[in-house]
Amino acid sequence: MNRTLLKKALKLFTVFFRIGAFTFGGGFAMIPYIENEIVEKNHWIESDEILDIFAVVQSVPGVIAVNSSTFVGYRVAGLLGAFAATIGVVLPSYIIIAVIALLLYNFKDYPYVAEAFYGIQAGVTALMVHLVIKLGKKGAKNLFGLGLAAASFLALTVFGAPAIMILLVSGVLGLIAMNIRRIKKNNEERS
Numbered sequence: 001m002n003r004t005l006l007k008k009a010l011k012l013f014t015v016f017f018r019i020g021a022f023t024f025g026g027g028f029a030m031i032p033y034i035e036n037e038i039v040e041k042n043h044w045i046e047s048d049e050i051l052d053i054f055a056v057v058q059s060v061p062g063v064i065a066v067n068s069s070t071f072v073g074y075r076v077a078g079l080l081g082a083f084a085a086t087i088g089v090v091l092p093s094y095i096i097i098a099v100i101a102l103l104l105y106n107f108k109d110y111p112y113v114a115e116a117f118y119g120i121q122a123g124v125t126a127l128m129v130h131l132v133i134k135l136g137k138k139g140a141k142n143l144f145g146l147g148l149a150a151a152s153f154l155a156l157t158v159f160g161a162p163a164i165m166i167l168l169v170s171g172v173l174g175l176i177a178m179n180i181r182r183i184k185k186n187n188e189e190r191s
C-alpha cells in the first residue's frame with residue numbers, strides 16, 4: 001500500500017478523532033469544526049465547495065458528522081481515507097458514552113451535573129447561531145438566495161416540511177434561476 005496514502009489516512013483519522021472528541025451537541029455543532037479543519041487548516045476542500053458538501057451529506061440518511069467525515073475522507077484518500085475518517089469521528093463517541101454509562105448512574109442526581117449539561121446546551125446554541133451566520137453569508141449571495149433561505153426556513157419550522165423535500169425543491173429552483181440568468185446574459189450579449 002502507498003505510504004503517502006497511509007499518511008493521509010492517519011491524518012484524516014486524527015483530525016476527525018479530535019473533532020469527534022471535542023465537539024458536544026451532535027452533527028450540527030460539529031459543522032464549524034469540520035469546516036475549520038478541512039478548509040482552513042488542512043486545505044482538503046475549497047471554501048466554495050463546503051456548502052455543497054454539507055447539503056449532500058445532509059440529504060442522505062445518516063449522521064451529518066459521519067457522512068461528512070466519510071465524504072471528505074473519500075475525497076482525500078479514497079476508500080481507506082473514508083474508513084479512517086469515519087472511524088476517527090465515531091470512536092470518541094463510543095469511548096465517551098461507555099465511560100459516561102459507567103459513571104453517570106452514580107452521579108445523575110447531582111445538581112452540578114445537570115447544570116453542566118445546561119451550560120453545554122447554551123454553548124452549542126451559540127455555535128449553531130455562529131454557523132448559520134457564517135454559512136448564510138456564503139449561501140445567500142443575492143435576493144433570490146435570501147428569499148429561498150427564508151422560504152426554506154419557514155417551510156421547515158412553521159409547516160414541518162421534510163428536509164429532503166426542501167433540498168430537492170431548492171435545488172430545482174436554483175437550476176431554474178441559473179438557467180434564467182444564463183438566458184438573460186446570452187440575450188444581453190447578442191444585443
